[in-house]
Amino acid sequence: MKVEAFLDRFFPAGSNPLYQLGAVSFFLFWIIAVTGLYLFIFFETSITGAYQSVESITHEQFYIGGIMRSLHRYASALLALSVTIHLIKELGMKRFQGPRWFSWVSGVPLIWLLFASSLGGYWLVWDEKAQYIALTTAALFDYLPIVVEPMAFGFLDGTTVSDRFFSLLIFLHVGLPLALLLGMFIHIQRISNSSTFPARGLALSLLGAMVVLSVVKPALSLGPADLNRPVQTVQVDWFYMNVFPLISETGAGAAWVILLGITIALLLVPLIFRGVPKPIAIVDPDYCNGCSWCFADCPYDAIYMKPHEKLANHLQSVVVADKCVGCGICAGACPTATPFKSVNNAYSGINLADENNAAILVRTQEQIRQHPQADKHVLVVGCAHGPQIDQLASDVVTPLTLECVGQLPPSYLDYLCRKEGVDSVLLTGCAPGNCFHRLGVELQEARLAHEREPHLRFKDVHVKVTTLWAGAGGETTVARAVAQLQQDERIADAKDA
Numbered sequence: 201m202k203v204e205a206f207l208d209r210f211f212p213a214g215s216n217p218l219y220q221l222g223a224v225s226f227f228l229f230w231i232i233a234v235t236g237l238y239l240f241i242f243f244e245t246s247i248t249g250a251y252q253s254v255e256s257i258t259h260e261q262f263y264i265g266g267i268m269r270s271l272h273r274y275a276s277a278l279l280a281l282s283v284t285i286h287l288i289k290e291l292g293m294k295r296f297q298g299p300r301w302f303s304w305v306s307g308v309p310l311i312w313l314l315f316a317s318s319l320g321g322y323w324l325v326w327d328e329k330a331q332y333i334a335l336t337t338a339a340l341f342d343y344l345p346i347v348v349e350p351m352a353f354g355f356l357d358g359t360t361v362s363d364r365f366f367s368l369l370i371f372l373h374v375g376l377p378l379a380l381l382l383g384m385f386i387h388i389q390r391i392s393n394s395s396t397f398p399a400r401g402l403a404l405s406l407l408g409a410m411v412v413l414s415v416v417k418p419a420l421s422l423g424p425a426d427l428n429r430p431v432q433t434v435q436v437d438w439f440y441m442n443v444f445p446l447i448s449e450t451g452a453g454a455a456w457v458i459l460l461g462i463t464i465a466l467l468l469v470p471l472i473f474r475g476v477p478k479p480i481a482i483v484d485p486d487y488c489n490g491c492s493w494c495f496a497d498c499p500y501d502a503i504y505m506k507p508h509e510k511l512a513n514h515l516q517s518v519v520v521a522d523k524c525v526g527c528g529i530c531a532g533a534c535p536t537a538t539p540f541k542s543v544n545n546a547y548s549g550i551n552l553a554d555e556n557n558a559a560i561l562v563r564t565q566e567q568i569r570q571h572p573q574a575d576k577h578v579l580v581v582g583c584a585h586g587p588q589i590d591q592l593a594s595d596v597v598t599p600l601t602l603e604c605v606g607q608l609p610p611s612y613l614d615y616l617c618r619k620e621g622v623d624s625v626l627l628t629g630c631a632p633g634n635c636f637h638r639l640g641v642e643l644q645e646a647r648l649a650h651e652r653e654p655h656l657r658f659k660d661v662h663v664k665v666t667t668l669w670a671g672a673g674g675e676t677t678v679a680r681a682v683a684q685l686q687q688d689e690r691i692a693d694a695k696d697a
């Protein structure tokens with residue numbers, strides 16, 4: 201988070217790559233696909249033609265082929281980097297707990313597919329690096345009892361590597377990335393409105409930077425592979441060949457144990473660090489009017505609509521318990537959750553099981569009423585994953601921490617300002633684009649801006665709502681903003697007077 205906050209200084213709002221690593225990975229994949237298609241047109245699938253065709257693409261049409269080749273290489277390297285940081289970030293944020301296990305577990309095979317796709321690409325160049333990779337990989341697979349005829353045997357002299365073998369390699373180098381793409385789509389199956397394209401500025405900058413790098417430092421081949429001559433030294437590509445020194449050092453057996461051990465450990469992460477189960481959302485058919493707004497807002501695809509069990513010609517929301525992460529964003533989307541109703545208090549159609557929105561309202565009202573004489577009363581609404589706001593509590597500040605800031609129906613803010621004498625509201629939480637529950641910040645902003653239902657009814661002189669998405673660790677920034685709000689209120693009063 202510190203690194204993210206540091207990068208925030210250099211990237212315009214919404215462009216910090218650390219907030220959109222999944223989307224960046226998708227974007228890089230498409231660059232690799234397009235450039236790969238171009239290279240495929242000119243590539244010769246024969247033992248004698250492969251190396252020469254890559255050389256010709258690189259040097260004879262350096263203005264386009266060379267750039268395409270370099271882009272293919274650099275985008276692949278960046279993809280390895282972005283996926284690694286993505287994994288570390290999801291791990292650090294524990295976004296694998298509860299129903300989120302699916303995204304985590306489906307992400308793990310993508311690492312193998314990514315490595316296999318990329319190393320297959322290196323083979324095709326058929327230079328000394330390819331020779332080293334081919335022999336080391338073959339040694340790795342030869343260790344497995346499933347390979348009947350040792351693969352490495354096939355590389356012992358140049359005559360045994362045939363053109364058909366190259367056709368097989370091409371088939372794998374196309375097939376594996378396709379399997380990777382399929383895996384990527386399965387990976388995002390359980391999240392709705394997933395972001396698969398980064399901010400346009402970031403995408404263009406990434407592409408531009410890679411084009412410049414491709415011109416300044418084009419990707420080149422080493423000398424041609426010669427299976428009669430062992431490779432003496434080879435430059436390791438640390439993005440994809442990082443396990444090769446391990447294989448050379450430890451031998452194939454130990455390497456398999458380490459690689460499979462890491463894979464199994466990753467797969468077991470959601471089981472080992474399960475965490476405390478969160479209360480999920482529950483629907484109350486007595487209040488659900490079937491508007492579908494919760495269905496539209498749920499970031500985890502955990503709500504569907506069915507015919508209403510009590511109202512004819514109406515729909516009713518249903519929560520899929522296995523998918524609900526308990527973010528409460530659905531409760532904030534429910535239009536029946538308005539305290540302005542003359543009956544039923546603020547009872548509403550969908551709520552988190554542990555505390556419904558009506559109870560949250562009562563809790564907040566009680567806190568505010570403890571300080572009836574408060575001058576310039578500020579209500580600070582925050583979330584469990586952003587800046588901690590409880591320590592701000594005072595005679596004039598009421599903090600309200602929710603699971604996600606998207607859990608609060610905007611009408612509550614309106615109501616608390618009008619009926620309970622709150623002078624201004626500060627909404628804080630995760631940094632923009634980095635909401636722990638994916639869409640809470642974005643959806644709440646849209647509701648406040650009248651761009652999404654349920655919207656804030658009146659944003660006028662009575663209801664002053666400010667947002668400050670300071671992110672975890674942003675306590676000081678929030679405290680300063682609260683003080684500033686009170687100061688502004690006093691200045692406004694003085695002007696009025």
Ligand code: HEM
Nearest residue numbers: 222223225226283287290295300303304307308310394395
């Ligand atoms: C090619 C590789 C990968 C791609 C393209 C990719 C892409 C994505 C995308 C687009 C999202 C949705 C982001 C959003 O809209 O909120 C996502 C979420 C996620 N990814 Fe990946 N990912 C990859 C690999 C991995 C790996 C290796 C892991 C970990 C083992 C992983 C773990 C997760 C998790 C846990 C989420 C869900 C976060 C949540 O519930 O909010 N991903 N990924």
